Amino acid sequence: DIQMTQSPSTLSASVGDRVTITCRASQSISRWLAWYQQKPGKAPKVLIYRASTLESGVPSRFSGSGSGTDFTLTISSLQPDDFATYYCQQYNSYFEWTFGQGTKVEFK
Amino acid sequence: EVQLVQSGAEVKKPGESLKISCKASGYSFTNYWIGWVRQMPGKGLEWMGNMYPGDSDSRYSPSFQGQVTISADKSTSTAYLQWSSLKASDTAMYYCGRPSGGAAPGHFDSWGQGTLVTVSS
Numbered sequence: 001d002i003q004m005t006q007s008p009s010t011l012s013a014s015v016g017d018r019v020t021i022t023c024r025a026s027q028s029i030s031r032w033l034a035w036y037q038q039k040p041g042k043a044p045k046v047l048i049y050r051a052s053t054l055e056s057g058v059p060s061r062f063s064g065s066g067s068g069t070d071f072t073l074t075i076s077s078l079q080p081d082d083f084a085t086y087y088c089q090q091y092n093s094y095f096e097w098t099f100g101q102g103t104k105v106e107f108k
Numbered sequence: 109e110v111q112l113v114q115s116g117a118e119v120k121k122p123g124e125s126l127k128i129s130c131k132a133s134g135y136s137f138t139n140y141w142i143g144w145v146r147q148m149p150g151k152g153l154e155w156m157g158n159m160y161p162g163d164s165d166s167r168y169s170p171s172f173q174g175q176v177t178i179s180a181d182k183s184t185s186t187a188y189l190q191w192s193s194l195k196a197s198d199t200a201m202y203y204c205g206r207p208s209g210g211a212a213p214g215h216f217d218s219w220g221q222g223t224l225v226t227v228s229s
Contacts, residue, residue: 001170034215036153043203043219044145044153055217087153091207091214095167097155099145 002026002090006100012108019075021103023088028068032092035064035073038102039084047086048073075105083107110134112142112204112220119226120194127190128223130204137185138162140206141213144178144189147222148200158207159187194227201225 003026013019023033031051036044046055048064051071061076075082088100115129132142143158157168161180168178177190187204204220207213 032214036216038153043222044205044216045219046215046217049208049215049217089153089155089215095158095213096169099153099155102152 004100010104014108017078021073023071025069029090029092031067034089036087037084110218114220114223117224130187130220132185142187143205145203146200196227199227
């Protein structure tokens, strides 16, 4: 199994802050990585796929980077609507997909 | 517009069987994989497995292999997740999702609203 390790688990930030979440894979996954945002009681929503491609309709303040084993999700200027939990997911292995454990972004 | 509409919340007793559903619309159901993801109370997302309705090919996470069955009805564009004998530890929210990319699946680009399953004696 490919393990995905996100850090931090919780992040306290203020509106306007630049926020960075990292995701590390236990082995190379090329660029087969997606980032999702989940709000309480709601289904996840994809933000970024293939490590750095912004999903249609997602604000440009979200960006993704990385390849191989190390990946980053950046929110350039945190907005009130961005307080949520974020998950990375690898889909490199043909159907041995795994999610990271999540990063909760909360008000400082 | 792609839509996945899941069946309603369920309350079951340990040992009972259950089948929950995910009805797809807005795309060719047989040309895309469909998957299931578990979220236990207060916890993260866990991929359970995917099925390709076009040929009924099913793939499971090792953690869920033998514990659940994923199936699909092409005539109604509906996917199912089934348990033969529920345990209290199956209490969770279950989401269906459509992997992008058709026959070569990628990230989940659409999600159902979730089905809450509660198993309690």
